[in-house]
Each structure stands twice: as structure tokens, then as C-alpha cells.
Amino acid sequence: MKEVEEYINVLPIAIQKIAQEIRSIIKNEAPDCVESISYGMPAYKTFGKPLVYFAVYKNHIGLYATPSGHEQFSNELSKYKQGKGSVQFPLDAPMPYELIRQIVIFRARENTDKFKK
Template identity: 60%
Template sequence: MKTELKTVDAYISTFPMEVQEKLSAIRKIITENAPEAIETISYGMPAYKTHKKPLVYFAGYAKHIGFYATPTGHEVFAKELSVYKQGKGSVQFPINAPLPIDLITRIVKFRVKENESFSK
């Protein structure tokens, strides 16, 4: 993990262009669908919070993009995510395949609404 990096721009810039494009696409989905989210680096990766609660994280690796929508984002979309390799609270989108933009968008929107409900 790139724990010494302080900004998402710096984090993304450390990857090859193909990976940068995918990381930037995920970032754009998040910022467009959660415009009030606070963007930071946490656990050495881009992290987003709304209402003081984690929203989603993402990270670049040699062969995949890790996406973390814990705790419930993966449970609710389990069927659609089942085609991807997964770990506890994570899903891996292969570098050599198109990103599931619509799915990521729906997960982010779900997490935004969920965090909003916790703040009431």
C-alpha cells in the first residue's frame, strides 16, 4: 500500500496510464454521486466518507482494481458481484476487463443513501 501518499491525485499518478484511467473513472463515479463526500487517503488507498461514516474505498494493484463498499454494499449486490473475485468486504475488478461502471454507480448511490439514513 502507498501509505506515504497524501492525496488521491498523488496516489493515482503512481500507476501505469491504463490503471490511472480506471482509478480516475471510479473516482469520478464517487464524486459525481456523492458530491459531499470527504476524500482522503486511508489504509494507504483513496477513501470517501459521508456523514462521518465510511462510504467506499478503492485501490490499484498489478492485476486488478480493489473496490471496498463495506459493510453492506457487497451484501446487497452479491449476485451481480459474484462474477468477480472477492474477499471479505472487497471485490476485484480485473485490469484487463472493462469496469462495471453501472454497477459501481449503483453501489455508490446505495451507500450514500445508507449513510444518510444513519445520520438521521
């Protein structure tokens, strides 16, 4: 989607690579997702329900998999700074792509199960 590409393309090159990888994970693990910009950040929905959002900040990437994605992975996320429904992955540390993948898979499955009911 053009809007998300524009969001990513204005970032510094090194950060673009991180954002593109996160975007790829989301689209690979939830191929039917609808991509848009919401609340000023890349947003993904399945079955009309929020899946995940992410945003790039000066010192971190914020991931929003509210609320169940954070609850389900509370142990794995405990070493990261968190807010209500958000987690901050510092840009000066390795990005936990596999954890992000697991969260997206969990949220996609959750949205699918809700839709089927």
C-alpha cells in the same frame, strides 16, 4: 484532494484513466463526500462514516463498500473474486462502472439515512 491525485498520478496511464473514472463516479454520486487516503488507498466518507474505498493492484482494482454494499449487490458481484468486504475487478476485463455507480449510490443513501435517524 492532493493525496488521492498523487496516488493516481503514479499509476500507468491506462490505469490512471480507470482510477480517475472511479473517483469521478464516487464524487458525482456522493458530492458531499470527504476524500482522503486511508489504509494506503483512496477513501471516501459521508457524515463521518465510511462510504467506499478503492485500491489499484497489479491485476485488479479492489473496491471496498463494506459490508452492506457487497451484500446488497451479491448477485451482480458473484462473478468477481471477493474477500471479506472486498471485490476484485480484473484489469484485463471491462470495468463495471455502472455497477460501481449503483454501489456508491446505495452506500451514500444508506449513510444519509443513518445520519438522519
